[in-house]
Amino acid sequence: MKKIFLAALLGVFLLHSCSSKKNKKDAYVVENYTKQEVNITMRDGVKLHTTIYSPKDTSKEYPILMQRTPYSSAPYGKGKLKTKIGPNVHLMKEGNIIVYQDVRGRWMSEGVYDNMRAYIPNKKENESDEVSDTYDTIDWLVKNVENNNGNVGTWGISYPGHYATISAIDAHPALKAASPQACIGDFFFDDFHHNGAFLLSYFRAISLFGTYKDTPTDAAWYSFPEMNTQDQYQFFLDKGPLKNLNEFFQYDKLDVNGEASKDKIDDFFWKEITEHPNYDSVWQSKGIIQHMNKVPSSVATMVVGGWFDAEDLYGPLETYKGIEKHGKDNYNTLVFGPWDHGRWASSVTKNYVGNYYFGDSISLNFQKEIETKFFNHFLKGKGDKNSGLPEAYVFDSGKKEWKSYNSWPPKNVVKEDWFLSENQELTSAKKSTEKINFISDIKRPVPYSEDIKTVFTPRKYMTDDQRFAARRPDVLVFETDVLTEDYTLAGDILAKLKVATTGSAADWIVKVIDVHPSDLATDKENDKLQDHLKMSNYHLMVRSEVMRGRFRNSFEFPEPFTPNKKTDVNIKLQDVFHTFKKGHKLQIQVQSTWFPLIDLNPQTYVDNIYKAAKKDFKTQTHTVFTDSSIEFSVLK
Structure with missing residues (x-):
């Protein structure tokens, strides 16, 4: 079993x-x-x-x-x-x-x-x-x-x-x-990476794929890291830089008698991940x-x-x-x-x-x-x-x-741009270009879930209520007025961000949210929900994605940001098929940390984040410009 x-x-x-x-x-x-x-x-x-x-x-x-x-x-x-x-x-x-x-x-x-x-x-x-x-x-x-x-x-x-x-x-x-x-x-875009960002929340699964064996066996030859806590957010925050996780991925080498020797064997999958931070020939070939x-x-x-x-x-x-x-x-x-x-x-x-x-x-x-x-x-x-x-x-x-x-996406889909405007508005027409600043504090990264638990691989967050994030100062919120008719997205989404940072590195996360009406009753099928998860004003995450900023122009050849320089960062969000119903609102959230779903970016450029030192991690101020837009595939 x-x-x-x-x-x-x-x-x-x-x-x-x-x-x-x-x-x-x-x-x-x-x-x-x-x-x-x-x-x-x-x-x-x-x-x-x-x-x-x-x-x-x-x-x-x-x-x-x-x-x-x-x-x-x-x-x-x-x-x-x-x-x-x-x-x-x-x-x-x-x-x-x-x-x-x-x-x-x-x-x-x-x-x-x-x-x-x-x-x-x-x-x-x-x-x-x-x-x-x-x-x-x-x-x-x-x-x-x-x-x-x-x-x-x-x-x-x-x-x-x-x-x-x-x-x-x-x-x-x-x-x-x-x-x-x-x-x-x-594997540079599925499971363990998303657009080059490491899925830190998957770290316990590494050994399942990277523990060496060369003889047939009907028993498990691998073991999983023990976290000894139910608070994974605090666990990874306390561990600090990724290189501090190396200790979990060295195994005893057995001698001819099957006893542990003094030598250690590296987990070959962890070694592959940490020594190939970019989309090089190793990942491309796989x-x-x-x-x-x-x-x-x-x-x-x-x-x-x-x-x-x-x-x-x-x-x-x-x-x-x-x-x-x-x-x-x-x-x-x-x-x-x-x-x-x-x-x-x-x-x-x-x-x-x-x-x-x-x-x-x-x-x-x-x-x-x-x-x-x-x-x-x-x-x-x-x-x-x-x-x-x-x-x-x-x-x-x-x-x-x-x-x-008869096809996917359907043939009657058109592209529409919505702009991230001031006063938390998501508008169909670009207004004046303004700057919206927020502080990305490496000591208080934005959690991906409000649940306090340790999971092997996270799943539930994909439909989690996002109100907890919307109410943080380091998460920017943009939303439409209450919709007067149904609005159906069918196909991919492209976030076309215009950003800047006081540092030389940053991640960018975009989430698409369906804000439910405040007077929406919780139906009998959701009776199991706790009071704070009732459907009234529920913020359903429809799609989300991260872009490790260094890969904004090339996954193979990363590059730093020039501090305080306005820069384009495009993020392709995977396809959706979702109708934002009349009476709902469409919301966009923009943030720079998503912890510990993804690892913490030092926000200072280093060649290999897996080898970054504690001194490389710095709190920075990020800017999103209001000529940023989200391109939707809209079903007509």
Whole structure:
């Protein structure tokens, strides 16, 4: 259970229990499937541990549905089966051959793990990458697994979603359908970084990816840092510069007897992060969205994501757009709902993100009406482009309803600019250019949440009430008058800031907020909320993003600010689909710290923030000019 629990903590919302308890509800797999474990040899000789669940009914042939994962294909051993298999219960009960594989260097597979292992476009003989590992696995499965119909589909959420994307590149001819879900696209923009800013709140997850091993194991070989507090804000504030966290990422080296020696081993992922602060060749080589031109039209794709996914919002949006750009003949669809990370795989009826309620049976309906139909059409059905599913099936998080479009963003979207005016106004026309100053105090950074807790990876903040931030002097607030008609955003948002700072470095954070009416009653579904979280005047965060200011012109070649010089900083916020309803207000918040979601910028330029000293951190005064604007994609 520990292995699955740890994977879930990282953000992979798993339905697949490894419990050995057998009751009537969980007996379906045991009663209807047989399990075999095999080691499949890759072209370079490395063997990958693979678990195959085959229907006991051998009177017909079945497609193969495969998930490749770094999070373990447990339970291991004869007679030990998962209680739920496949993408959802419908695909499990309809009958499919379900395959799980530990990727290279993880758990029971041989080899050494490389985090976001780089794709090699033109491989030489016996060269391997995740693309070839997937190809070789599929080739073995269709040739050796009995009763398969020759059609393969792949799926996965988060890191397994990344491997589903990988499967579609230079794909095996048997691969007919791939569903990358919350898929990582590039580690400089997903999960551990946002636009070059380090997600400090993820630091406990580093060891899950960076603890070295070179032999197969069915037990966890990594451990997580102990914070010994429930107040993560104070913990990181007390720790100070990032280099003070190095102590958490050195592990004992074992001698030949398995005993700890005097030598230490560095966490290779932490070392990679701290030694490569810029978007250099290391990160560029690991990105996968740059290779969407290698997805053949023979593979149908359905990219799935959540509008409130704190971990992987960039990846699925950019994966879908990349395939659209390069694959004019591809069947490529997008599904985005009101979910946080992987919540579409949930079996719960009430769909919340944090405190905010979006409706009933949203995930269950997706599984039955969208996901199951997609795989059945391409693996069991005609497999043509007439799947009966929309090109874009997206949830309006303001109106709380699904919409279908022939493209994403919809064709009837126009760009509109709103300006950050004085007196906290967000206006459709630019007024005079004024300066608005605030002090960014490194000893009192703006928190990302008002909750006092320690979390493994944060999620709830994506829909948190933002009133606590709006009432701080170091958070600038700009909002419209009460809207007299609905206003729908559909697509990306570009913040075009004009700023200055007394220092030579700064981060810039922009948040888009839906301010609910003061007389809005809290409905019965939100009865669980505490008094201070009632819906009256609730400040729902619709979208937010950070830009590490040094990367404003190039992620590869950072540069300092010239003190007190007016400077352009553009921030692309990921897509939204949200209606600001009549009677609501649209609000923009601008700030310079977001702690400890992201690490604290020294506000003095240093070449590598991971090596900054305490003396480099200085309180500065920042300026936002009122000719700054926000460009929205507005549905007409």
